[in-house]
Amino acid sequence: MADMTADLSQAGQEKLTTADGKPLKAALASAQARSKRRAFFLVAPLLVFVLMTFVVPIGQMLHQSVYNPDFVYKTDVTTKETTPIMVNLRAWFDENPRSTEPDEAAYAALVADLVVLREVKAAGIAGTRINYERSGSRSLFTKSARKAGKLEAPFKEALLDVEDEWADPTVWAAMRDASSAYTLNFYLAAIDKTRGIDGSVENVDEKRALYVKLFIRTLVLSVLITFLTFVLGYPIAHMLATLPLRYSNLLMILVLLPFWTSLLVRTTSWMVLLQSQGVVNDALVGTGLLADENRIQMMYNQIGTIVAMTHILLPFMVLPLYSVMRPINPSYVRAARSLGATSWTAFRRIYFPQTIPGIGAGALLVFILAVGYYITPALVGGADGQLISNLIAFHMTKSLNWSLAAALAGLLLAGILILYWLYDLLIGIDNLKLG
Amino acid sequence: MTDTAFVEFDRVQKSYDGETLVVKDLNLTMPKGEFLTMLGPSGSGKTTCLMMLAGFETATHGEIRLDGQEINNIPPHKRGIGMVFQNYALFPHMTVNENLAFPLEVRGIDKSTRESKVARALDMVQMGAFGNRRPAQLSGGQQQRIALARALVFEPELVLMDEPLGALDKQLREQMQFEITRLAHDLGITTVYVTHDQTEALTMSDRVAVFNDGRIQQLAPPDLLYEEPENSFVAQFIGENNTLEGTIKSISGGIAEVALDDGRIIDAKPINVDKPGDRTRVSIRPERVEMDVSRLPKGAHTLDAEVKEFIYMGDIFRTRLSVAGNDDFIVKTRNAQGQTRMQPGQTIKIGWLAQDCRALDAG
Numbered sequence: 046m047a048d049m050t051a052d053l054s055q056a057g058q059e060k061l062t063t064a065d066g067k068p069l070k071a072a073l074a075s076a077q078a079r080s081k082r083r084a085f086f087l088v089a090p091l092l093v094f095v096l097m098t099f100v101v102p103i104g105q106m107l108h109q110s111v112y113n114p115d116f117v118y119k120t121d122v123t124t125k126e127t128t129p130i131m132v133n134l135r136a137w138f139d140e141n142p143r144s145t146e147p148d149e150a151a152y153a154a155l156v157a158d159l160v161v162l163r164e165v166k167a168a169g170i171a172g173t174r175i176n177y178e179r180s181g182s183r184s185l186f187t188k189s190a191r192k193a194g195k196l197e198a199p200f201k202e203a204l205l206d207v208e209d210e211w212a213d214p215t216v217w218a219a220m221r222d223a224s225s226a227y228t229l230n231f232y233l234a235a236i237d238k239t240r241g242i243d244g245s246v247e248n249v250d251e252k253r254a255l256y257v258k259l260f261i262r263t264l265v266l267s268v269l270i271t272f273l274t275f276v277l278g279y280p281i282a283h284m285l286a287t288l289p290l291r292y293s294n295l296l297m298i299l300v301l302l303p304f305w306t307s308l309l310v311r312t313t314s315w316m317v318l319l320q321s322q323g324v325v326n327d328a329l330v331g332t333g334l335l336a337d338e339n340r341i342q343m344m345y346n347q348i349g350t351i352v353a354m355t356h357i358l359l360p361f362m363v364l365p366l367y368s369v370m371r372p373i374n375p376s377y378v379r380a381a382r383s384l385g386a387t388s389w390t391a392f393r394r395i396y397f398p399q400t401i402p403g404i405g406a407g408a409l410l411v412f413i414l415a416v417g418y419y420i421t422p423a424l425v426g427g428a429d430g431q432l433i434s435n436l437i438a439f440h441m442t443k444s445l446n447w448s449l450a451a452a453l454a455g456l457l458l459a460g461i462l463i464l465y466w467l468y469d470l471l472i473g474i475d476n477l478k479l480g
Numbered sequence: 481m482t483d484t485a486f487v488e489f490d491r492v493q494k495s496y497d498g499e500t501l502v503v504k505d506l507n508l509t510m511p512k513g514e515f516l517t518m519l520g521p522s523g524s525g526k527t528t529c530l531m532m533l534a535g536f537e538t539a540t541h542g543e544i545r546l547d548g549q550e551i552n553n554i555p556p557h558k559r560g561i562g563m564v565f566q567n568y569a570l571f572p573h574m575t576v577n578e579n580l581a582f583p584l585e586v587r588g589i590d591k592s593t594r595e596s597k598v599a600r601a602l603d604m605v606q607m608g609a610f611g612n613r614r615p616a617q618l619s620g621g622q623q624q625r626i627a628l629a630r631a632l633v634f635e636p637e638l639v640l641m642d643e644p645l646g647a648l649d650k651q652l653r654e655q656m657q658f659e660i661t662r663l664a665h666d667l668g669i670t671t672v673y674v675t676h677d678q679t680e681a682l683t684m685s686d687r688v689a690v691f692n693d694g695r696i697q698q699l700a701p702p703d704l705l706y707e708e709p710e711n712s713f714v715a716q717f718i719g720e721n722n723t724l725e726g727t728i729k730s731i732s733g734g735i736a737e738v739a740l741d742d743g744r745i746i747d748a749k750p751i752n753v754d755k756p757g758d759r760t761r762v763s764i765r766p767e768r769v770e771m772d773v774s775r776l777p778k779g780a781h782t783l784d785a786e787v788k789e790f791i792y793m794g795d796i797f798r799t800r801l802s803v804a805g806n807d808d809f810i811v812k813t814r815n816a817q818g819q820t821r822m823q824p825g826q827t828i829k830i831g832w833l834a835q836d837c838r839a840l841d842a843g
Contacts, residue, residue, distance in 0.1 A: 374567060374569065376565045376566070376567060376569040377569050377571060379534075379536055379556070379563075379565070379569070380563065380565055380569035380571075381571075381582070382535075382536070382555075382556040382557050383534055383535075383556050383557070383559075383561060383562070383563040383640075384557075384562075384563075384582055384583035384586065384630065384631075384634070385557045385558075385560070385583050385586045385587055385634065386557055386582070386583075386586045387555075387557055387586075388555075388557075390586055391557075394582070395571055398573045399572065399573060
């Protein structure tokens with residue numbers, strides 16, 4: 046006994062060691078190293094997969110949104126060699142502040158660069174880059190580059206002879222902005238702003254303002270769809286949660302069946318139902334409730350987008366709600382009733398608050414999915430049912446302005462992260478119950 | 481009885497599926513202030529009765545009256561009955577104070593009255609310091625007290641308890657049994673208590689209703705229930721019991737002679753047997769068996785028994801015997817000075833007073 050106490054008091058003061066004198070911490074680490082290594086190898090494939098398909102692309106996307114080198118160098122498609130372009134002009138921009146009127150030296154630099162552009166066949170790309178900032182500039186570059194070789198001093202007059210648009214200070218402002226590969230101009234463009242001649246941020250022409258309106262529409266439609274799925278899903282989830290298991294399993298299949306059906310099938314089914322010559326309109330006209338010429342336009346507009354997306358996203362609301370409602374013991378409501386609460390009060394004060402984690406999870410899930418939804422609005426949205434994701438896709442595949450697409454996507458991502466943060470602040474992420 | 485009845489079940493029947501009756505013809509009257517326990521195995525209909533009284537189930541037939549008023553069609557929140565649930569059903573998203581204030585709040589009682597009543601109820605269950613905790617931060621026993629306080633805070637005249645102590649450990653359960661009965665008596669509340677634990681029923685109640693198969697088998701104070709069971713179900717269900725099967729030979733002068741299946745004759749008190757030739761199951765409590773037959777009155781019938789096992793339990797000895805074909809015949813003897821300790825294999829004679837041995841139905 047005395048020995049043991051001595052051992053214990055010693056242990057408190059000195060570094061603990063194993064029987065053969067190895068430090069205890071090192072021994073523990075080496076004993077656990079093997080299992081840690083094994084655990085790491087088990088998750089490694091997923092880790093690599095997530096890194097390659099998720100982290101890296103998102104990183105690239107975010108980089109692309111602030112980086113566009115098309116006015117700085119040209120990359121050869123086959124050899125991957127890069128050639129610097131607009132070298133002289135960039136040097137002139139570096140030497141002269143923004144307010145400087147382009148002088149003869151500037152034009153000389155521009156012409157020299159245009160000659161290079163023609164040699165390396167980069168006039169189109171560089172022109173497109175300026176075109177993002179100031180539309181109509183691409184042809185200015187291609188046309189001038191073709192003739193630049195023959196121009197002689199004084200270059201200012203010579204170039205203005207070819208294209209008097211060069212005198213426009215907005216061209217020079219745009220070139221100055223594009224002369225640096227890193228720029229925030231795409232983010233400005235994504236919120237309908239642009240840089241003026243003096244470099245200050247100003248609103249774009251009202252006729253060209255598009256993105257903010259679309260962001261707002263996406264937000265409003267997503268909130269509306271989230272609300273609709275909640276209103277429709279809550280009673281369903283409640284019924285599923287309170288029915289005996291054998292019935293609720295059967296009904297659960299009805300909820301899940303559309304979930305397992307192809308998205309395209311479901312979307313096109315709504316087209317069949319809702320289009321002006323579709324089932325619903327035909328039925329209304331057939332029963333005489335609607336005159337043939339007054340067929341309701343329910344497809345290829347916002348109504349189509351809302352109806353189809355609500356239907357498609359409904360399971361994402363029902364499932365988290367169900368998983369939260371199922372374990373709620375019916376004795377809570379009974380207790381409330383026996384304590385004197387009407388059934389409405391019992392629901393409002395006792396049952397509903399306990400389902401909030403499910404509502405939060407469902408709403409967050411549906412909202413995030415709705416904000417980024419693409420296929421359904423593309424198919425059934427028509428002109429006014431398009432969402433921001435459709436525009437991102439447009440810039441990715443049609444206009445090829447990847448930087449702007451990336452900036453729009455970056456804003457969307459930031460918005461969702463802010464929402465997630467707010468959710469964590471208000472409800473707490475650990476309360477999130479998905480299933 | 482009907483004039484003083486506070487709670488009254490009048491020919492109540494209940495069926496869930498329209499094919500079987502869960503409660504068959506229930507008649508029960510309770511005076512004000514009584515502590516009545518519904519005791520029975522699971523599925524015997526006791527919880528259903530409680531739920532009908534609380535208003536969560538409707539009676540298929542019959543009337544339930546509370547203080548003379550029929551309450552069959554009154555919704556639960558208007559009955560003013562306090563209820564303690566098996567799992568306590570404390571609202572998890574509210575603090576203890578909010579839980580207790582809830583019944584007062586829905587009754588529109590103003591804030592200051594509410595606060596004083598909540599504080600008083602918490603003090604009553606010695607939980608005054610826990611008002612700001614959430615139910616999840618309390619132990620099972622503490623939750624139990626809060627559930628009790630919540631059921632009492634709005635001063636109901638009738639409180640229902642559905643196996644409220646089922647989740648507690650033995651020591652805590654015994655303590656809470658005492659506290660619940662004390663509170664119920666101090667406050668003069670009428671209590672209906674449901675349990676399947678017979679010890680709980682015997683120690684707490686004024687009267688116990690033993691349920692089986694949808695009927696009340698016997699309704700009596702605990703001592704009568706234990707000592708004078710009216711049928712073999714009650715005899716079996718309450719306490720430990722030895723049974724022997726046989727046929728009535730004769731009944732005279734309040735004593736029945738029973739011929740056991742191996743031909744031997746014993747004396748018993750006829751309870752629910754009426755004529756010679758009836759099959760019967762005689763029942764005798766282990767502590768009423770006499771192993772020293774010289775102490776029995778003259779002419780008492782005795783039986784041969786073989787000792788199978790002797791178990792030393794400290795305060796008592798438990799001897800397992802083989803008697804007339806029953807190998808599980810238990811005798812309990814007090815660990816008194818000079819008490820003999822039996823050896824397995826030993827053959828002894830046993831007997832009992834005729835009034836301790838009850839000839840009941842064959843079950």
